[in-house]
Amino acid sequence: xxxxxxxxRLAAEQAGSPSxxxxxxxxxxxxxxxxxIPLIVLIALAALYQYLGGVELTSRxxxxxxxxxxxxxARQHVVLSVQIAAWVIAIAVPLGIMLTRPWAKRLTPIFxxxxxxxxxxxxxxxLTILAIAIGxxxxxxxxxxxxxxxxxxxxxxxxxxxxxxxxxxxxxRGMGMTRQAVLWRIEMPLAVPxxxxxxxxxxxxxxxxxxxGALVGAGTLGVIINxxxxxxxxxxxxxxxxxxxxxxLLIDWVAGIAETVLRPKGL
Amino acid sequence: MDAMIRLxxxxxxxxxxxxxxxxxxxMEIRPGEIVVLVGPSGCGKxxxxxxxxxxxxxxxxxxxxxxxxxxxxxxxxxxxxxxYVIQQVGLFPHQTIASNVATVPKLLGxxxxxxxxxxxxxxxxxxxxxxxxxxxxxxxxxxxxxxRVGVARAMAADPPVMLMDEPFGAIDPITRDRLQNEFxxxxxxxxxxxxxxxxxxxxxxxxxxxxxxFGDNHRIQQFATPEAILSQPANEFVDDFTGTGxxxxxxxxxxxxxxxxxxxxxxxxxxxxEDALAQLDEVDQAFLLLVDSNRRPVRWVSRRDLSRADWNxxxxxxxxxxxxxxxxxxxxxxxxxxxxxxxxIVVDDGGAYRGxxxxxxxxxxxxxxxxxxxxxxAVAAWHAPAGAVEEGGA
Numbered sequence: 040x041x042x043x044x045x046x047x048r049l050a051a052e053q054a055g056s057p058s059x060x061x062x063x064x065x066x067x068x069x070x071x072x073x074x075x076i077p078l079i080v081l082i083a084l085a086a087l088y089q090y091l092g093g094v095e096l097t098s099r100x101x102x103x104x105x106x107x108x109x110x111x112x113a114r115q116h117v118v119l120s121v122q123i124a125a126w127v128i129a130i131a132v133p134l135g136i137m138l139t140r141p142w143a144k145r146l147t148p149i150f151x152x153x154x155x156x157x158x159x160x161x162x163x164x165x166l167t168i169l170a171i172a173i174g175x176x177x178x179x180x181x182x183x184x185x186x187x188x189x190x191x192x193x194x195x196x197x198x199x200x201x202x203x204x205x206x207x208x209x210x211x212r213g214m215g216m217t218r219q220a221v222l223w224r225i226e227m228p229l230a231v232p233x234x235x236x237x238x239x240x241x242x243x244x245x246x247x248x249x250x251x252g253a254l255v256g257a258g259t260l261g262v263i264i265n266x267x268x269x270x271x272x273x274x275x276x277x278x279x280x281x282x283x284x285x286x287x288l289l290i291d292w293v294a295g296i297a298e299t300v301l302r303p304k305g306l
Numbered sequence: 307m308d309a310m311i312r313l314x315x316x317x318x319x320x321x322x323x324x325x326x327x328x329x330x331x332x333m334e335i336r337p338g339e340i341v342v343l344v345g346p347s348g349c350g351k352x353x354x355x356x357x358x359x360x361x362x363x364x365x366x367x368x369x370x371x372x373x374x375x376x377x378x379x380x381x382x383x384x385x386x387x388x389x390y391v392i393q394q395v396g397l398f399p400h401q402t403i404a405s406n407v408a409t410v411p412k413l414l415g416x417x418x419x420x421x422x423x424x425x426x427x428x429x430x431x432x433x434x435x436x437x438x439x440x441x442x443x444x445x446x447x448x449x450x451x452x453x454r455v456g457v458a459r460a461m462a463a464d465p466p467v468m469l470m471d472e473p474f475g476a477i478d479p480i481t482r483d484r485l486q487n488e489f490x491x492x493x494x495x496x497x498x499x500x501x502x503x504x505x506x507x508x509x510x511x512x513x514x515x516x517x518x519x520f521g522d523n524h525r526i527q528q529f530a531t532p533e534a535i536l537s538q539p540a541n542e543f544v545d546d547f548t549g550t551g552x553x554x555x556x557x558x559x560x561x562x563x564x565x566x567x568x569x570x571x572x573x574x575x576x577x578x579x580e581d582a583l584a585q586l587d588e589v590d591q592a593f594l595l596l597v598d599s600n601r602r603p604v605r606w607v608s609r610r611d612l613s614r615a616d617w618n619x620x621x622x623x624x625x626x627x628x629x630x631x632x633x634x635x636x637x638x639x640x641x642x643x644x645x646x647x648x649x650x651i652v653v654d655d656g657g658a659y660r661g662x663x664x665x666x667x668x669x670x671x672x673x674x675x676x677x678x679x680x681x682x683x684a685v686a687a688w689h690a691p692a693g694a695v696e697e698g699g700a
Contacts, residue, residue, distance in 0.1 A: 210396025213361055213469075214410050214459070215386035228400045303400035305443030 059300055076292040080285045087281045094274050103266055103275050109282065115258040116249060116286055119181060123245040126185045127192050128238060135196025135234075136222070147197065154193050157186040162248050170255040180257035184248045188241040195237025199230030228303045235301060239294040246287045260286065308373065309334040310467060310499040311358060316367035318353050327353045329524040330367070337466070338497040344510040345520030345527075345547070354520075355469050355503045359388045372466065386410055389460030389468035389498070393475045395452045397444040403429070403455055404440040410463040428458040431492065450481040457489065461496070470502045474509070483637065486512060491632050491655070507548055511536070511558045512634060519544050532559055556675055557636035557668070562629055562652050565671045567661025570649065572597050575604050575619065579612050586612070593647050596622065601658040603628065603651050628653050631660065635671055638663040 063073045096104060131154075138147045157165075162183060169179035203226050211221045253261030260283045267276030311333070318328040328350040335341050343351035356362040358369060360381045368377045376384050397406050404425045411421045426436040432454040444452055453473060460468055474482040490513070493500065504510055510517045511532040518529040521543050528540035536556055539545040548555070571589045573582050575596040586594050586609055593606045607622035614621055627645035629638045631654055641650040642663060649662040 204394070204396070206392060206394035206396040207398060208396075209361065210390070210392060210456075211398070211409075213359060213385055213390035213392070213396075215382045215384070215413055216409070217382050220413075225398055305400045305402070305445060 060296075063296065063299065073296070076288050080288050083281055083285060087278060091274060091278065096274060097272075099270060100272050100275055103263055103272075104278055109263070109278070112258060112260045112262055113282060113286060115177075116246070116260045116283070117290070119177060119184075119249050119252065119257065119259060120242065120245045120286075120290060123181055123184050123188060123249065124238065124242045126181065127188045127241050127245070130185070131189050131192035131237075131241075132196050132234065135193050136200065136227075138197060139200040139226075151190075151193065151197075154190040158188075158190045160187075162187045163251050163254070166251055166255050175256035177252070177257045180249065180252035180255055184245055184252070187248055188244045191240040191244070192234070192237040195233050195240075196230065199233030199237075200226050202233070203229045229306070232298070232302050232306060235294075235298045239291065239298060242294050243287065243291055246283075246290050250283055308337070309370070310337040310372060311335040311501070312368075312370040313354070313358070314368040314370065316354065316357055316369065317365050318350070318357060318362060319365045326350075326524055328357070328364075331526055333518065333526070333529065335499060335501060337499050339515040340493065340500040340502055340513055342502045342504060342510040342514035342517045343520060344504055344507055344514075344517055346522065347505060349520035349522060350524040351503050351505075351518075351520045352471055355471055355501055358467075358469055358501060359385050359390060361385075361390075386413055386463065387465050387467070389465045391453075391456050391460045391468065391470040391473045393472040395456040397452055397455060397459075399444050402441050402443060403434075403447070404436075406444065406455060407459045407462055409459060410465075414463055424462060428461060429455075431461075432458045433488065434458075449477050450485060453477060453485060457492075461498075465498075467499045467501070470500060472504055473502070475504070475506075487630060487633055487637070489513075491630070494632070508555065508558060511555055512636075519547060554636070557639060557672070558634045560635040560671050560675065561631070562633050562635065562638055562663060563631040565635065565663070565667055567652055568649070568664050568667055570595050570651075570662045572601075572603075572659060574599065579617055582607070583609065583612050593623075595625075595651070595659070597659050600656065602656075603653065603659050606647055623647070625651060627651060628657075629663070630655070635663070635668055639668055642668075 064070045134150060137143050138150060166180060166183040169183045173179050207225060208221055211225050249259050250261030250264060252259045253265045260279055263275060263279030267279050313331050313333040316328060316331045317326060319326050331354055343354060345351045353362055357364045368375055407425045407428055408421045411424060429436040429439055434451060434454055474485050502513055514532055516529060516531055517535055519527045521527040528535055528544045535544060536548060539548060571585055571591055572595045573585060575598055582594055593608050595603055596605045596607055598604050603625040605622040605624055611621045623646055627641035627650045629641050629650050629652055631652060638650040642648060649664045651662055652660045654660050
């Protein structure tokens with residue numbers, strides 16, 4: 040909308056985002072809700088550090104439990120999860136939009152069926168098949184977990200657009216807005232909260248499932264857990280588990296904040 | 307007079323349905339009039355309305371707008387020339403009131419300043435203070451306020467024609483009455499051509515310059531002035547639909563401004579009480595109406611109030627029953643019955659006292675109306691002995 044690009048009211052709306060960020064910390068109750076998760080993660084990490092300081096590590100354990108290795112694995116974990124989320128959004132949101140258009144409505148059951156299958160097939164099986172088909176490494180892991188995470192975003196995009204009140208669309212069309220304009224200026228903004236909820240679910244699924252990437256050579260914190268299991272080592276196992284949980288909680292926390300900040304005003 | 311909207315043999319058949327939803331509707335709507343489409347549910351009134359801006363595409367027939375055949379033009383462009391108000395309002399919940407009202411001007415590519423000025427003008431027109439409401443969101447408004455915004459939004463680009471689909475249908479009766487009156491007053495200024503759908507015959511009589519009654523056969527049964535419909539129903543269906551109490555309904559046809567208002571003794575509220583008492587003695591009334599410096603009614607005071615030892619500015623009965631000049635006699639009668647003094651005070655747009663309506667005013671108006679109608683029926687019978695009705699029926 041070229042006309043409203045410089046609209047002072049729109050500018051005010053955009054300026055609204057930081058103020059909503061501020062609102063998250065303005066009063067003590069909200070601040071507690073906002074920062075409870077990072078605080079819990081900090082406590083868990085401190086406890087882990089304390090625990091590791093008190094145990095004698097074998098040379099094998101020390102090969103896993105050192106700073107460069109842990110940082111490498113954590114970074115792989117986060118980067119792959121975000122990559123997967125980006126692919127999921129890039130595929131599922133346009134697909135969802137398309138399937139709500141009148142000309143493609145009949146195809147909806149087919150695509151939802153495929154997405155359902157993607158989630159129903161055990162992910163470890165899917166990753167193994169992909170590793171055999173395209174070789175071990177990160178590519179197969181990203182494809183497999185992406186397929187696994189499409190469904191929530193696709194379904195929420197469909198529902199998000201379908202739940203927009205018919206009278207709102209009729210009013211828009213009745214004033215001479217084109218179908219395109221109704222989609223981009225009414226249906227999509229109103230679907231944003233529901234789509235974001237789907238993205239958050241997908242992100243959590245991705246963070247959890249990508250640990251299996253360790254089995255097909257994609258790295259991630261799953262490597263630490265796996266070597267703990269294989270080597271019967273509690274310190275390694277516990278470190279891998281606590282770090283994976285911490286990353287999952289922090290990513291979910293960031294997604295939660297994004298949900299609050301990106302929700303259109305007035306809803 | 308040239309028609310603003312002409313519908314020619316407009317027909318709608320939904321796919322897979324035997325029966326026509328709208329059967330061969332012919333209609334001419336003149337500039338500046340309110341035409342109400344009324345009828346039982348499923349009679350085709352809403353479908354007819356929605357075919358005018360082609361939200362529903364007609365199966366056959368033509369739509370002529372301002373002399374131009376618009377049956378096949380680009381519907382989006384067509385709709386920007388026609389205001390559209392629906393019962394559920396359909397405000398965009400994620401946009402401010404100002405942004406909602408600016409929808410069509412934005413589509414038409416108006417400049418920023420022109421839009422801002424127009425939005426403020428419109429909000430004032432529908433009695434919503436722009437400074438307060440401009441930046442609010444729809445969920446922060448009441449149902450009545452939302453419908454006002456809906457009306458403002460429909461008028462934004464000053465379209466010559468407005469389509470209104472049960473605009474006051476979902477609003478409580480008291481607010482509905484107020485919105486109807488405000489809308490009629492607004493219409494006197496803006497003089498739009500309005501097509502208005504309702505299922506409520508009383509609303510049709512109140513709002514319509516002419517009424518088209520749709521029947522169960524999806525055709526127009528009668529298209530005439532409210533008065534003609536009440537006094538000369540074209541057929542049994544119309545007679546049934548307008549229902550009993552036709553004389554009472556006809557009070558809806560007369561506006562307060564068109565009758566001779568009664569007078570009532572008034573005094574400025576800062577009057578000395580000796581003077582007030584003297585004034586009451588002169589006239590044969592139990593109450594004196596106190597008005598403020600702008601002649602807005604404030605309180606009723608009786609002789610006893612004026613004689614009280616603790617007489618001050620707050621003694622007396624507050625004024626409740628007030629009606630604007632464009633209210634109907636039916637509204638006035640309603641107010642009168644709730645008033646402790648037994649009269650409805652008539653005030654102008656600024657709220658200043660203009661006169662009163664009492665039971666005598668109503669009776670006189672009813673008698674005049676009856677005589678006028680009898681005369682008109684006689685004249686009509688003289689010119690059209692076959693019993694044809696004005697503007698033709700089905």
